[in-house]
Amino acid sequence: MRRHTRTVTALASALLLATAAAGCSDNGGDHGSASGSDRAEQPNNHEVDVVPAASSSTSASASASSSASASSSPKVDVKNGSFGKMLVDEKGRSLYQFDKDTTNKSMCSGSCATAWPPFTVTSKPVAGSGIKANLLKTIKRSDGSEQVAYNGRPLYRFEGDKKPGDINGQDINAFGAKWFIMNPDGKKVTTAPQNNNGGGY
Template identity: 40%
Template sequence: MSLVLSGAVLAIGAVACSGPPAKTAPTSSSTAVISGSTAAAPTGIQFADSAIGSILVDQTGRSLYAFTADKGGASSCTGTCIATWPALTSEKAVTTGTGVEGSLLTTVSRAEGASQAVYGGWPLYYYAGDLGPGDIDGQGVDGTWFVVGRDGKLIKDDPAR
């Protein structure tokens, strides 16, 4: 029942947010990863090669994004936004993989009380339209969502180039 509800919330969020339509996400394991239901397991971040360079990903290889409307390390993505752009949250401290600068990793408390990972001052999010590791379909959506590079800065390259 909760997976069906999660799928409905993701579909509503995708329609409510502007930008290109999201891919249809399966209602099985990828939704569970996005929703944070695996938050009891240690969450890690690392870097992976992509079509636009080395980008920040979680421990399973899912791309992580930043929202240019977020200021001062605080998240401004709520409501229908968070349905399309789920926050990277964890009940335990987020671990760093090879190449991740630990001094750039912090957390911020979200309004609902969850602890969201922040890298280089950017709260981190998934994109519901990414179906698996290596997908960067959220790159450049609305000119406000971008993957994060090794230095904690946003990579604004277009993967189609």
């Protein structure tokens, strides 16, 4: 119950940020690819309604921009926690794959990419201990930026994860498909957490 409540709060916060950032856009950018941008299902199929912020859109947009900034010293590592071994970035933040993506191609842009910022980089990512270097690469996004991919799956962070160890985006259905963390073999993790610490590591 505690994990469900925290996940609902994290998802609502991330989607609120995405909605606010989209509302600030003056260029009519591509938000259509992020289907269901105002609603998302939790692991138990409960839906969350997101009400657009009335006065915090500027700070939300700035926060989204900061979170989505490209890493200049990228690294993919392995952490062992309640879901077993999983991929994290150089700061220990959980990395996710999106079921809607196809091999080496991201299908997440606009408000989707605000809620789940792509792991973009300005240099070649380093394979940490336990990472299979032959599975680690970058792909080019539609905006020209380079996004880290593992086993052909583009990697993302989640705005609802506020600190290293948070895994609040696990098994969430949003923007047209589900999101999962990945293991070092390049497979999505769909098993339940092994303890009651809220699903973190």
